[in-house]
Amino acid sequence: xxxxxxxxxxxxxxxxxxxxxxxxxxxxxxxxxxxxxxxxxxxxxxxxxxxxxxxxxxxxxxxxxxxxxxxxxxxxxxxxxxxxxxxxxxxxxxxxxxxxxxxxxxxxxxxxxxxxxxxxxxxxxxxxxxxxxxxxxxxxxxxxxxxxxxxxxxxxxxxxxxxxxxxxxxxxxxxxxxxxxxxxxxxxxxxxxxxxxxxxxxxxxxxxxxxxxxxx
Amino acid sequence: xxxxxxxxxxxxxxxxxxxxxxxxxxxxxxxxxxxxxxxxxxxxxxxxxxxxxxxxxxxxxxxxxxxxxxxxxxxxxxxxxxxxxxxxxxxxxxxxxxxxxxxxxxxxxxxxxxxxxxxxxxxxxxxxxxxxxxxxxxxxxxxxxxxxxxxxxxxxxxxxxxxxxxxxxxxxxxxxxxxxxxxxxxxxxxxxxxxxxxxxxxxxxxxxxxxxxxxx
DNA sequence: GTTGAAATTAGTACGAA
DNA sequence: TTCGTACTAATTTCAAC
Numbered sequence: 055x056x057x058x059x060x061x062x063x064x065x066x067x068x069x070x071x072x073x074x075x076x077x078x079x080x081x082x083x084x085x086x087x088x089x090x091x092x093x094x095x096x097x098x099x100x101x102x103x104x105x106x107x108x109x110x111x112x113x114x115x116x117x118x119x120x121x122x123x124x125x126x127x128x129x130x131x132x133x134x135x136x137x138x139x140x141x142x143x144x145x146x147x148x149x150x151x152x153x154x155x156x157x158x159x160x161x162x163x164x165x166x167x168x169x170x171x172x173x174x175x176x177x178x179x180x181x182x183x184x185x186x187x188x189x190x191x192x193x194x195x196x197x198x199x200x201x202x203x204x205x206x207x208x209x210x211x212x213x214x215x216x217x218x219x220x221x222x223x224x225x226x227x228x229x230x231x232x233x234x235x236x237x238x239x240x241x242x243x244x245x246x247x248x249x250x251x252x253x254x255x256x257x258x259x260x261x262x263x264x265x266x267x268x269x270x
Numbered sequence: 271x272x273x274x275x276x277x278x279x280x281x282x283x284x285x286x287x288x289x290x291x292x293x294x295x296x297x298x299x300x301x302x303x304x305x306x307x308x309x310x311x312x313x314x315x316x317x318x319x320x321x322x323x324x325x326x327x328x329x330x331x332x333x334x335x336x337x338x339x340x341x342x343x344x345x346x347x348x349x350x351x352x353x354x355x356x357x358x359x360x361x362x363x364x365x366x367x368x369x370x371x372x373x374x375x376x377x378x379x380x381x382x383x384x385x386x387x388x389x390x391x392x393x394x395x396x397x398x399x400x401x402x403x404x405x406x407x408x409x410x411x412x413x414x415x416x417x418x419x420x421x422x423x424x425x426x427x428x429x430x431x432x433x434x435x436x437x438x439x440x441x442x443x444x445x446x447x448x449x450x451x452x453x454x455x456x457x458x459x460x461x462x463x464x465x466x467x468x469x470x471x472x473x474x475x476x477x478x479x480x481x482x483x484x485x486x
Numbered sequence: 487g488t489t490g491a492a493a494t495t496a497g498t499a500c501g502a503a
Numbered sequence: 504t505t506c507g508t509a510c511t512a513a514t515t516t517c518a519a520c
Contacts, residue, residue, distance in 0.1 A: 075351075076351075078351070078352065078353070083352070086345065086347050086352065089344075089345035090344050090345045090346075090347060091342075091344070092342075092343060092344075093309045093310060093342075093343035093344045093345045094309060094310055094343040096496095096513080096514060096515090097514080097515075098513080098514055098515080099514095106487085106488090107487065107488045107489070108488090108489090108514090108515085108516095109487075109488070109489085109516090109517090110487060110488075112515075112516085113487090121351070122348055122351065123347060123348050123351040123352065124345050124346070124347060124348070125345075125346040125347065125348050126307075126308075126309075126345075126346050126436075127308060127309035127310040127343065127344070127345050127346070128305075128306050128307070128308075128309045128343070128344060128345075128346060128436035128437070129302065129305035129306045129309045129340050129341075129342075129343050129436070129437070130306075130340070130341040130342050130343070130344060130436075130437060131302050131306060131339060131340060131341065131436075131437040131439065132338055132339050132340070132341050133437060133438065135291075135292075135294070135337070135338065135339040136294065136299070136302065136339065136437075136439055136440060137294070137440040138438060138439070138440060141386070143386075143388060143395070157432060160432060160433060161433070164435075164438065164442030165438055165442060166433065166435070166438075167434070167435050167437065167438045168431075168433070168434050168435070169431070169432040169433050169434075170357070170359075170428045170429075170430065170431045170432065171428065171429045171430040171431075171432060172359060172426045172427065172428050172429060173426045173427045173429065174424075174426035178432070179359070182438075183437075183438040185440070191471070194469050194471075195469050198469070199468065199469055204468075205468065206468040206469070206470070207468065207469045207470065208390075208470045208471075208472060209469070209470065209471045209472065210388045210389045210390035210472050211388065211389045212386045212387065212388050213386075213387045213388060213389065213474070214386065214387040215384075215385070215386045215387075216373060216376060216385040216386065216387060216394070217376060217377070217382065217384070217385050218383070218384050218385075219380075219382070219383050219384070220342075220344035220345070220346075220347075221344070221345070221346060221347040221349060221352075221383065221399075222349065222354060222380065222381055222382075222383045222398075222399040223347065223352055223354070224352060224353040224354060224401065226380030226381060252415065252421065252422040252423065253410050253411050253414070253415050253422070253423045253425070254422070254423065254424045254425065255407070255410075255424075255425045256424060256425065256426050258429070312495075312496065313496075313497080314495080314496065314497090322505080322506090323505065323506045323507070324496095324497090324506090324507090325498090325499095325505075325506065325507080326504080326505055326506070328497075328498080329504090329505090
């Protein structure tokens with residue numbers, strides 16, 4: 055239910071092909087745009103907002119679902135109201151050769167809302183929601199620390215969630231500042247006229263690539 | 271549309287009261303549980319799955335919506351299929367007294383999917399989805415670096431998203447390992463029999479509390 | 487890919503337990 | 504409060520164009 059396949063890949067379609075399954079045109083993107091804002095809109099209303107016929111909307115809606123472009127529909131819950139007022143990020147350093155075990159343990163922790171494997175100093179970032187700070191402390195020092203795969207953790211608390219968009223789409227760029235600013239080719243950005251050296255990019259730590267394969 | 275009020279707070283209800291608006295009982299939580307798994311389920315089907323009458327389900331559904339416990343319904347899009355194959359985390363150090371400006375700039379960046387203010391070495395964490403690595407590089411070195419409020423950034427790339435749950439609920443704990451393990455009081459956890467020192471908790475950097483007030 | 491008409495389902499209102 | 508029912512409105516499906 056919550057497990058994502060490695061690399062966010064989709065299950066191979068019946069033909070065994072792995073490439074793009076469905077060419078998304080502008081109409082598809084418009085549909086996704088509406089749906090991520092209002093996941094409960096009727097297909098009839100959706101058709102009207104996108105400017106296509108009902109039957110067409112049904113066809114495309116089904117196609118997007120079947121193709122996996124729409125992964126699921128969900129309700130966003132106010133976690134504070136639901137009794138989980140504390141959010142924390144746990145950055146985890148995972149012991150080599152133990153990714154599989156780490157993933158298995160993760161699946162057994164329902165309080166984990168999100169987990170991503172990253173480049174940089176740490177190997178994974180986990181977001182958890184808990185009732186209070188003490189519960190986070192207990193989770194980290196009692197449960198996570200007892201996972202052999204976990205070499206070390208670093209925990210920070212989230213003080214405020216400034217924004218959360220349901221999902222970003224390519225069309226979002228049209229509303230952005232970059233869109234049509236100049237005719238500059240995207241592949242050849244001009245040298246930045248900015249204070250450099252303050253912007254760090256952190257690559258994978260030693261052996262990360264190998265680790266991922268093992269854990270797949 | 272995407273702006274969250276500070277601290278995830280909800281708008282004050284007409285009475286001016288800020289406290290808990292709606293006492294969530296087990297039935298409410300069950301409804302939320304179903305809804306976060308299937309945001310498009312009909313209220314009739316919801317009533318059946320929860321085990322209440324349709325009328326009751328409509329009443330509670332509306333109450334949860336009005337109360338804000340359900341923030342919105344949304345479709346989860348496969349960002350890879352949608353053409354945004356690269357996900358990155360940008361950790362931002364924000365200049366004092368400039369939070370308001372930082373937030374304003376954020377609102378103008380549609381490629382930002384999530385932003386949270388955190389304790390620890392950095393001040394904020396931003397998650398972005400882009401078409402390719404070069405686009406991330408451009409975003410950070412051209413746009414973010416040009417924001418005066420941004421003192422420094424550190425960027426890591428997400429290699430794999432292992433899991434994402436729609437939203438964690440308190441009832442999730444029942445399925446967890448902790449539930450009813452012992453009768454131990456939650457407020458007094460026994461000293462952990464674990465390798466300590468590997469689990470770091472990182473508090474707020476200097477002046478963070480003051481910064482937050484200014485930016486609210 | 488569109489339109490329109492039939493069948494089904496959703497949403498509302500109300501009285502009773 | 505919750506339930507059950509009847510009523511109204513809307514949606515989905517299916518057909519022909």
